[in-house]
Amino acid sequence: MAFAPMGPEASFFEVLDRHRESLLAALRRGGGEPPSGGSHLASSSEVLASIENVIQDIITSLARNEAPAFMIENRSSWENIKFEDSVGLQMVSHCTTRKIKSDSPKSVQKFALILKILSMIYKLVQSNTYATKRDIYYTDSQLFGNQTVVDNIINDISCMLKVSRRSLHILSTSKGLIAGNLRYIEEDGTKVNCTCGATAVAVPSNIQGIWNLVTDAKFVLIVEKDATFQRLLDDNFCNKMSPCIMITGKGVPDLNTRLLVKKLWDTFHIPVFTLVDADPHGIEIMCIYKYGSMSMSFEAHHLTVPAIRWLGLLPSDLKRLNVPKDSLIPLTKRDQMKLDSILRRPYVTCQPFWRKEMEIMADSKMKAEIQALTFLSSDYLSRVYLPNKLKFGGWI
């Protein structure tokens, strides 16, 4: 199906098209998509069998008069994480683990909660129903204590059983939005058309279930903040730059937003760009989309898009565009610590241009939000900045 040609001329996208060609060539050189390691989409019977195996191990330990224990990989330990350019951050094959013992005062409660959630997952899978992490928490909030406990245990189970959270029939709540040249059908048959209007479409909660994705988009633009996303919607950016797709995770992205970005890349291999504030927080969010997070490194293969490019707002743009100093904000101590932390991360070493931009920021000790561009004009972002960047390849 052809979309109404409201966007610029075809020549506008020449650089983009060449960029896409280079990405495809790199993919071919790399042998296609990297094999999916870590967790995978397991069938229901596989999940049930995995859980039953865990129970069998526990009962066998008890029969031998040994205290049963869970061996949990240390997901949030840098020593268990490696960086691969093609994948991003992922867990090493032989991770350090910690033991959750049933006969230790410190861990018996967690041992019990892991079993509790395993039994809940077992029932969900058996009955082919789904629940969010929040639902799980509210089944017995007093027992669990707080949501973070539930979240961590679910991630631990996913990592322990080597199955994706989706396979455990536990959904994460989506908060992202999507707009642009995209349509798909959800698992329940609902047809969704994200064509720009005044409103965007919520990222679906069942990314693995959507199918029949169709798009003509030349690029995907990931926008850090909802405010910027709404501004672009108001400026009719999707139609002006049609065909394109815009997506926002409203800050740190949830799992479903990341899964959708990954799915769009895997399905269409169209260039993906990020539009983030020129501050350490924005850079970190961009790194999550591109390389993944430490806590979810065990699912990196399903979540990361190493082909993502940084479109803006670049620290070098601030000088180039003569953004006035009163539109800039001094870096706080926390900003500086975060910036230092990012600069030390393994993936920055293979991104010299990103490093250079971060060094500019560190040297100037200043940051800026995308909204700083409004000093030039209220629609400078959608009318001038982004189109120029896209037309002339202003990404790194």
Add this chain to the structure above:
Amino acid sequence: MKGTAVTVFEILRFLIIHWKCDIEVSKGVLLEGQLVISIEGLNSKHQANALHCVTTIASAGSLFGGTVLKKFLKEIQSILPGISAKLTWTSEESSYSQDMTGVTPFQMIFEVDEKPRTLMTDCLVIKHVLRKIIMVHPKIRFNFTVKVNGILSTEFFGVENEPTLNLWNGIALVVDSQHYASRPKFDTIESYCSRIHPVLGHPVMLFIPDDVAGMDLLGELILTPAVALCPSPKVFSNQLNSISSVSIFLYGPLGLPLILSTWEQPMTTFFKDTSSLIDWKKYHLCMVPNLDLNLDRDLLLPDVSYQVESREGDQSQNMDLQGQTLLLFLFVDFHSAFPVQQMEIWGVYALLTTHLNAILVESHSVVQDSIQFIVDQVLEQHHQAAKAQQKLQASLSVAVNSIMSILTGSTRSSFRKMCLQTLQAGDTQEFGTKLHKLFCEITQHQFLHHCSCEVKQLILEKKDSAQSTEDTPDNSSLELLTDTSGQAENKRLKRGSPSVEDMRTLYSARAPSLSEAALGGRAPTAAPLTPSGREACETHSRALTPGRASLGNHLEDALWLQEVSNLSEWLSPSPGP
């Protein structure tokens, strides 16, 4: 006319005082020896319905030499003029009684005419006194024989080889719990500690009211409390008992049982008010005096007893079988900068028996502070242990229910079969029971492994193979204790459970110079001490510092309390992943 019981006790009292003061027994050494007390009653020829009782007190073995014996005999004669009964004694030149094999020259005999019922009561009182003596003088043994009109009964009182806690000044407290409370009944797998674990309090100086005339003491009266729960808080139990009663034991100088002049009516003004020593409201307990103290029982009879009043206001029945008893030992000692003469001790004892009520009323504030502090500690430990136990039980319940949910919901028969076979269960119900039992045993085993006390595990279905856990703590446990004493100190400061250092501090009865912060900032207000009183407290404190002889006992108790403090970890949030 003084009865048999009173006379026996006065003689014993004098004997012990003389033994300690004049025989130059080292202050730290326990008195050791055996005494034989025999009462022979025959129908009196002078009084109707009365028995002529001849009481003999003799030593089975030499207590002291000949020259000292003469001095002793002279002094006791002057001390006990009140005994109107015929009091005779024999020296080493006299003949022996043929009924007493092995009796040495030391022997005292007195005769009294008593009603049979009075004699019966006196015998019970004597047994009570003997029990009280051996509880703090564990190396003294008594043979008590009563022969009435030819009918003989003999009873032996001794606690040798029983665990003790060395206190000070040559006395030690027997810590075997069987002396203090009946063993509670079990109907499930449980473990208990056979010892009590006393916590010593801060020694405080007692004030003597001005109107208590006749005593010019060249020293200070120092009260040191000790508190313990009996039976000890169960490390792992399905039934954590609450406090159901309080037993108060009074001891005077040199560990002599304080038999008050109002002993037949022990509830003096001071003790009648159950909150005079301890504020029970903070533990949601309502205590009432227990006046039903049955002399005729094998347990150590308290001098004062309280009961927890039930919610309905009815006094609980069969309290020995329910709940725990809070044991409170009040040791009143006399300290002086000068060498203490035995007459001084005798006078102090007389002062205490007559005026203890007034003295305690005068010293109420400092006494209550000192006792409250250690009661708070002991009950807080109990409370922490109870909470930890609840948390453990809750966790195990969740684990078992979760496994059962998966097992019963599984459609894979091979899985279900395998689970049942592994635990040798016939059906899922039996499986659940065995599962819970195994989890309990494994957790219990973890605690038992570290328990420093002798722990017996009563397993109804495994009586023949009940494990004896008399294993002494291995070096690794001790080393762990040593290494983690600092950590334990921090834990105690955070959670109120004692560390090893605090154990030593507690056992050494914290001197006024120690930091208040070390004891959680709840130090009792010490009485303003005179120089001699301050020195007395400090001397008292130094004397309580465990010496080598008592180190084993102290370390065992320290290890036990360390494990109880570890239980407080149940209450802390688990660290996140």
